[in-house]
Amino acid sequence: MNLKKIKGWIFDNDGLLQDTEPDYEWSFCDMARTFGRPEPSRELLMKVKGLDLKEVARLMIEGVGLPLPGYAEFKTELDKRLFQRAPYAEMMPGATELIKHLHEPALLAVATSSTKEILVLKTKNHTNIYSMFNSVVSGDDPEVKKGKPAPDLLLVSSKRIGVPPSECAYVGDNPVDVQAAIAAGILPVAVPSAGRNLSEFSDALHIFSNLGMLLQELKT
Numbered sequence: 064m065n066l067k068k069i070k071g072w073i074f075d076n077d078g079l080l081q082d083t084e085p086d087y088e089w090s091f092c093d094m095a096r097t098f099g100r101p102e103p104s105r106e107l108l109m110k111v112k113g114l115d116l117k118e119v120a121r122l123m124i125e126g127v128g129l130p131l132p133g134y135a136e137f138k139t140e141l142d143k144r145l146f147q148r149a150p151y152a153e154m155m156p157g158a159t160e161l162i163k164h165l166h167e168p169a170l171l172a173v174a175t176s177s178t179k180e181i182l183v184l185k186t187k188n189h190t191n192i193y194s195m196f197n198s199v200v201s202g203d204d205p206e207v208k209k210g211k212p213a214p215d216l217l218l219v220s221s222k223r224i225g226v227p228p229s230e231c232a233y234v235g236d237n238p239v240d241v242q243a244a245i246a247a248g249i250l251p252v253a254v255p256s257a258g259r260n261l262s263e264f265s266d267a268l269h270i271f272s273n274l275g276m277l278l279q280e281l282k283t
Contacts, residue, residue: 066269066281070231072234073171074171074174078237079254079274080158080173087145089129095129114176114211115211146181156275170224173220174200174220176202197224211244213243215250233253234252
């Protein structure tokens with residue numbers, strides 16, 4: 064499908080629009096150090112990117128051996144660390160220009176696994192950009208029953224901007240984003256995060272090395 068004909072653009076946030084992945088990696092490593100456990104491997108850190116937070120908690124507790132009973136305790140520990148760092152989140156290169164370009168001709172949404180509370184902190188210094196979105200759906204939204212790679216986040220976003228899935232594109236930086244888009248019947252567009260192998264995005268219909276390249280494609 065011609066990208067210029069897309070009526071609804073849905074975006075992941077962490078690692079795509081905002082440079083927040085290092086904050087999560089630092090938080091996971093700091094949690095491990097606090098409890099006297101080895102830091103999570105690079106493989107584990109890559110595996111949890113983009114996943115539903117409850118699944119992240121399960122994988123981290125099991126993979127690192129964190130002495131935490133479950134999701135609620137994991138989230139408390141994670142939030143303590145993200146509260147310190149989230150307010151300083153910066154936009155990724157090219158994100159602002161891309162959103163401004165798409166703002167008028169299309170309807171825009173953010174669909175992120177983050178909780179609403181943390182997302183508000185991340186975006187509070189960038190309200191001029193996030194005010195351009197017609198919808199922002201967080202992972203703890205009541206209508207989202209399952210996180211990525213399930214399609215719930217994307218289908219809720221599509222519904223709220225009033226554009227059928229077949230006329231939407233979802234831009235993400237991890238393989239789980241591509242899987243969620245396909246499950247939702249939405250065009251998958253990949254901007255792979257650093258350290259990812261392009262072979263992990265073989266099901267994406269469009270792959271760009273960065274947001275600037277996507278913007279360039281839309282302008283030509």
